[in-house]
Amino acid sequence: xxxxxxxxxxxxxxxxxxxxxxxxxxxxxxxxxxxxxxxxxxxxxxxxxxxxxxxxxxxxxxxxxxxxxxxxxxxxxxxxxxxxxxxxxxxxxxxxxx
Numbered sequence: 001x002x003x004x005x006x007x008x009x010x011x012x013x014x015x016x017x018x019x020x021x022x023x024x025x026x027x028x029x030x031x032x033x034x035x036x037x038x039x040x041x042x043x044x045x046x047x048x049x050x051x052x053x054x055x056x057x058x059x060x061x062x063x064x065x066x067x068x069x070x071x072x073x074x075x076x077x078x079x080x081x082x083x084x085x086x087x088x089x090x091x092x093x094x095x096x097x098x
Contacts (some may be wrong), residue, residue, distance in 0.1 A: 001025065007054070008032040015039065015055075020046045029054040031076060038062030038083070044069060051095075055080065067093055 001022050012034040019028075020042030026049055044050070044065055051071050056078040064077070064084030073095040082094040 003027045005029045006033065010034060015043070015060075017042050019043050023047060024051055026071075027052040030055040031060070033058055035060060039065055041065050042074070069093060071095060 002024050003026060004022070007029045007094065008031070010033060011012065014037035015030065015035060017040045019025075019040060023046045025043075025047040028043070028047070028050065029052065029093050031054045035055070037060065037086075039055065039060060039062065044067055048069065050069050052074045053072060054074070054076040056076040058080055060077075060080040060082055062082060064082050064086060066081045067075070067090060070093070075090075075093075
């Protein structure tokens with residue numbers, strides 16, 4: 001599977017760690033839901049070709065995971081409670097915003 005789009009579906013709960021099994025994932029959009037908990041690190045470890053990550057407008061918490069994703073070009077973490085040093089985490093994401 002290359003695309004997960006559950007945008008604006010009133011989904012609650014947490015993002016399951018089984019998302020890490022989608023190693024060919026290119027686009028992940030679960031924005032505008034009622035998701036809680038943390039972003040699973042396994043998502044960023046296994047989906048190395050991830051280009052689009054949209055998780056805005058949820059209730060996600062925790063610290064910003066290491067986003068060593070060389071293909072990432074779009075990132076939306078807005079309106080969550082994620083903490084961390086954004087500048088240092090995003091320093092190694094060359095395509096972001098291009």
